[in-house]
Amino acid sequence: MVTIVDYGMGNLGSIVNMFKKINVQAKITKDINEIEKADKILLPGVGAFDAAMSKIKESGFTQVLDYKAKEQKVPVLGICLGMQLLTDSSEEGVLPGLGWIPAKTIKFNFTKESGLKVPHMGWNLVKENRPSKLTIDFEEESRFYFVHSYYVKCENDENSILKTNYGLTFDSAIQKDNIFGAQFHPEKSHKFGMKLLKNFEAI
Amino acid sequence: MLQTRVIPCLLLKNDGLVKTVQFKNSSYVGDPINTVRIFNEKEVDELIFLDIQASPLNKEPDFKLLAEIADECFMPLAYGGGLKSIDQVKRIFNIGIEKVAVNSYAHENPSFITEIANLYGSQAVIASIDVKKNFWKKAEVVSSSASIKHKYSPVEWAKELVERGAGEILLTSVDKEGTWEGYDLDLIKSITSVVDIPVIAHGGAGSLDDFSKAKKTANASAMGVGSMVVYQKKDMGVLINFPDRKKLELALA
Numbered sequence: 001m002v003t004i005v006d007y008g009m010g011n012l013g014s015i016v017n018m019f020k021k022i023n024v025q026a027k028i029t030k031d032i033n034e035i036e037k038a039d040k041i042l043l044p045g046v047g048a049f050d051a052a053m054s055k056i057k058e059s060g061f062t063q064v065l066d067y068k069a070k071e072q073k074v075p076v077l078g079i080c081l082g083m084q085l086l087t088d089s090s091e092e093g094v095l096p097g098l099g100w101i102p103a104k105t106i107k108f109n110f111t112k113e114s115g116l117k118v119p120h121m122g123w124n125l126v127k128e129n130r131p132s133k134l135t136i137d138f139e140e141e142s143r144f145y146f147v148h149s150y151y152v153k154c155e156n157d158e159n160s161i162l163k164t165n166y167g168l169t170f171d172s173a174i175q176k177d178n179i180f181g182a183q184f185h186p187e188k189s190h191k192f193g194m195k196l197l198k199n200f201e202a203i
Numbered sequence: 204m205l206q207t208r209v210i211p212c213l214l215l216k217n218d219g220l221v222k223t224v225q226f227k228n229s230s231y232v233g234d235p236i237n238t239v240r241i242f243n244e245k246e247v248d249e250l251i252f253l254d255i256q257a258s259p260l261n262k263e264p265d266f267k268l269l270a271e272i273a274d275e276c277f278m279p280l281a282y283g284g285g286l287k288s289i290d291q292v293k294r295i296f297n298i299g300i301e302k303v304a305v306n307s308y309a310h311e312n313p314s315f316i317t318e319i320a321n322l323y324g325s326q327a328v329i330a331s332i333d334v335k336k337n338f339w340k341k342a343e344v345v346s347s348s349a350s351i352k353h354k355y356s357p358v359e360w361a362k363e364l365v366e367r368g369a370g371e372i373l374l375t376s377v378d379k380e381g382t383w384e385g386y387d388l389d390l391i392k393s394i395t396s397v398v399d400i401p402v403i404a405h406g407g408a409g410s411l412d413d414f415s416k417a418k419k420t421a422n423a424s425a426m427g428v429g430s431m432v433v434y435q436k437k438d439m440g441v442l443i444n445f446p447d448r449k450k451l452e453l454a455l456a
Contacts (some may be wrong), residue, residue: 013300117399123208
């Protein structure tokens with residue numbers, strides 16, 4: 001059972017739809033007690049960094065999430081903004097992140113001449129940087145759907161499990177122990193996303 | 204590098220899928236759920252559903268049908284048609300659709316775009332612009348299934364929509380739609396040269412070469428496609444299909 005934390009940001013319908021499709025039990029919750037009982041946690045998120053950190057705090061989830069991730073060490077997967085929240089900080093805001101993985105969230109900054117638009121929106125390839133349970137048995141040329149204006153840079157390269165190129169090379173999936181993050185949207189990435197979510201369920 | 208998106212733009216009428224020619228003469232092409240399943244198998248990049256009756260008939264979106272579509276849809280999904288309130292937009296996002304396309308109502312109330320962008324981010328709002336040439340071949344902005352004409356030019360309107368917070372523009376040429384004649388490259392270029400956000404070219408695609416031109420000569424970020432993915436060939440029967448990925452990559456390289 002995967003517990004999807006609803007702190008009021010993001011589009012949870014499509015994540016639930018994909019879990020249903022791959023026969024993985026998942027439920028959305030706003031209830032601290034449910035989160036406390038969770039054996040796997042998915043941290044979704046679309047929107048702004050500070051707004052998300054504030055909502056987690058207002059919902060009273062900060063402590064229970066910290067306990068689950070750092071003390072009890074249940075598998076946690078942050079998706080998109082949910083992954084950026086795992087880092088120490090973001091150039092998008094002033095509030096500190098959860099700080100579970102030593103990394104920074106940085107704004108894409110391209111010249112007009114580069115022709116590269118921000119957000120980085122569309123399908124892109126991922127390349128394995130380090131083997132992980134999250135990406136086990138991935139097909140060659142696995143591609144995922146991305147929508148983001150900020151990217152994650154890990155302090156230690158060993159925490160980077162997938163890399164993607166868009167004007168520069170960034171960490172598109174990260175891991176430290178039981179904590180995982182994916183910058184793309186697995187729930188919108190066909191069989192590639194199904195594989196990743198199945199892998200997460202199997203951890 | 205980022206792969207250029209090729210996006211089937213599917214037209215809903217009642218609860219079926221139809222295809223039109225120059226926004227007229229709609230013919231039934233199939234059941235939306237079945238079609239989504241086929242596009243899933245073909246691993247298409249993204250889908251846009253447009254309800255072509257919602258605005259002209261002042262109807263609510265068909266939330267029940269959209270929920271069934273979203274349940275089966277494992278790629279990015281956008282919906283447009285008849286959206287007028289944040290409440291409707293919320294319901295669309297809760298269903299599991301992550302982008303909304305706004306067209307007719309933006310002409311009455313452009314701050315609707317801003318409201319959605321503030322709540323869900325610009326990436327969730329596609330501003331849809333329909334363009335039709337008048338008797339003197341001048342491009343005019345139209346809406347509500349091309350039944351209403353507006354005074355401003357496509358370029359003026361596109362700039363306004365970007366300022367209001369749109370994340371993408373779906374640019375449809377009414378004259379080219381359903382004709383297989385190729386995109387209106389001049390129209391696309393006129394918009395891509397003045398806005399920074401992605402422009403989805405739509406209307407007229409008939410071959411891979413048309414995609415290539417839209418990308419290379421007109422700088423479109425994505426290609427909307429209709430007839431090509433619902434018919435075998437021009438003037439032939441219905442066949443839900445999608446170009447082979449390798450051929451697409453070559454055409455768009």
